[in-house]
Amino acid sequence: MTRERMPRRKVTVIGAGNVGATVAQRIVASGIADVVLVDIVEGLPQGKALDLAEAAPLLGHDLQVVGTNDYADTAGSVVIVVTSGIARQPGMSRDDLLLKNAAIVKSVVEQAAAYSPSAVIIVVTNPLDAMCHVALKASGFPRWRVIGMAGVLDSARFRTFVSMELGVAPSNTSAFVLGGHGDTMVPLPRYSTVGGVPITELMAAEQIEGIIERTRNGGAEIVSLLKSGSAYYAPAAAVWEMTDAIVNDRHKILPCAALLKGEYGVDGLFVGVPVRLSRVGVDQIVEIGLTDDEQRAFMRSAAAVRELVEALGEYA
Numbered sequence: 001m002t003r004e005r006m007p008r009r010k011v012t013v014i015g016a017g018n019v020g021a022t023v024a025q026r027i028v029a030s031g032i033a034d035v036v037l038v039d040i041v042e043g044l045p046q047g048k049a050l051d052l053a054e055a056a057p058l059l060g061h062d063l064q065v066v067g068t069n070d071y072a073d074t075a076g077s078v079v080i081v082v083t084s085g086i087a088r089q090p091g092m093s094r095d096d097l098l099l100k101n102a103a104i105v106k107s108v109v110e111q112a113a114a115y116s117p118s119a120v121i122i123v124v125t126n127p128l129d130a131m132c133h134v135a136l137k138a139s140g141f142p143r144w145r146v147i148g149m150a151g152v153l154d155s156a157r158f159r160t161f162v163s164m165e166l167g168v169a170p171s172n173t174s175a176f177v178l179g180g181h182g183d184t185m186v187p188l189p190r191y192s193t194v195g196g197v198p199i200t201e202l203m204a205a206e207q208i209e210g211i212i213e214r215t216r217n218g219g220a221e222i223v224s225l226l227k228s229g230s231a232y233y234a235p236a237a238a239v240w241e242m243t244d245a246i247v248n249d250r251h252k253i254l255p256c257a258a259l260l261k262g263e264y265g266v267d268g269l270f271v272g273v274p275v276r277l278s279r280v281g282v283d284q285i286v287e288i289g290l291t292d293d294e295q296r297a298f299m300r301s302a303a304a305v306r307e308l309v310e311a312l313g314e315y316a
């Protein structure tokens with residue numbers, strides 16, 4: 001007797017490029033869910049999905065990866081990860097890139113959201129905070145189901161540099177980075193620890209300043225080494241941690257871009273803050289006390305997001 005298969009947990013990853021394919025690999029290899037990998041380029045998601053599927057017997061997992069150009073295959077996903085976009089090309093201004101990626105994110109989110117109306121969307125495409133606004137509008141989802149990935153990556157970079165500086169295990173460190181992605185991020189050294197000890201007790205102020213600067217330029221440092229393309233192993237690991245927290249309903253507090261409605265004194269903007277992630281998406285925005293300096297840096301971050309959102313026009 002053969003009965004029809006019950007649908008299994010499914011995660012859609014849009015964009016089968018470096019970040020998307022690496023996210024897909026991590027999700028199936030860790031047993032979280034089946035993955036549908038979507039791209040606009042024909043053959044690319046199919047080829048990467050087949051390659052990933054052929055690794056399953058060796059890695060010892062039984063999850064499926066399907067590559068497709070058709071959003072019908074994504075139906076019923078619990079999480080939609082959006083990595084589709086183009087990189088800045090020579091001669092292209094930041095605003096050109098902003099509007100090109102906004103058009104891409106709008107189109108992919110409209111299609112994916114229609115097939116998975118209950119999903120949680122994790123936005124990865126840059127400029128991150130602005131693309132979260134595009135995804136929120138295009139999906140029509142409530143704010144707790146549209147989340148941006150930036151803080152988990154920035155915190156991981158900060159932790160890496162702390163571990164290198166102090167010669168301690170990376171897993172022994174914890175860190176908190178708030179605010180926008182990149183230049184305007186707000187690292188909080190007093191909430192960053194090694195084995196529970198604040199790093200302010202373990203390092204000189206100049207050492208910490210150096211680590212903050214390196215974290216701020218973390219993406220650019222890798223771009224300048226690679227010459228073409230940008231970071232994807234750590235970004236994919238960050239997306240994986242968020243996906244795992246959502247799919248497995250872990251109630252984990254992580255720094256993510258969330259739409260604020262009065263929290264931290266900001267209204268109607270996506271900014272990086274600590275949130276609790278569970279099956280519903282953001283089930284709580286955690287408000288922590290900031291010093292005057294930290295609050296000022298946070299508001300600068302919010303102002304930078306507002307500028308981008310204004311440039312987005314009809315997309316936001």
Ligand SMILES: NC(=O)c1ccc[n+]([C@@H]2O[C@H](COP(=O)([O-])OP(=O)(O)OC[C@H]3O[C@@H](n4cnc5c(N)ncnc54)[C@H](O)[C@@H]3O)[C@@H](O)[C@H]2O)c1
Pocket residue numbers: 014015016017018019020038039040041044083084085086087104107108123124125126127128149150153181229230231232235
């Ligand atoms: N938030 C973060 O911290 C963070 C970190 C790393 C990368 N990123 C961003 O993630 C994005 C992806 O990076 P990457 O290195 O994987 O780039 P990539 O160029 O390797 O992959 C992008 C993929 O998107 C696809 N694509 C383009 N238009 C599409 C469309 N309309 N529909 C479906 N697919 C489409 C492309 O064909 C390509 O395969 C970039 O915007 C990058 O800046 C963000």
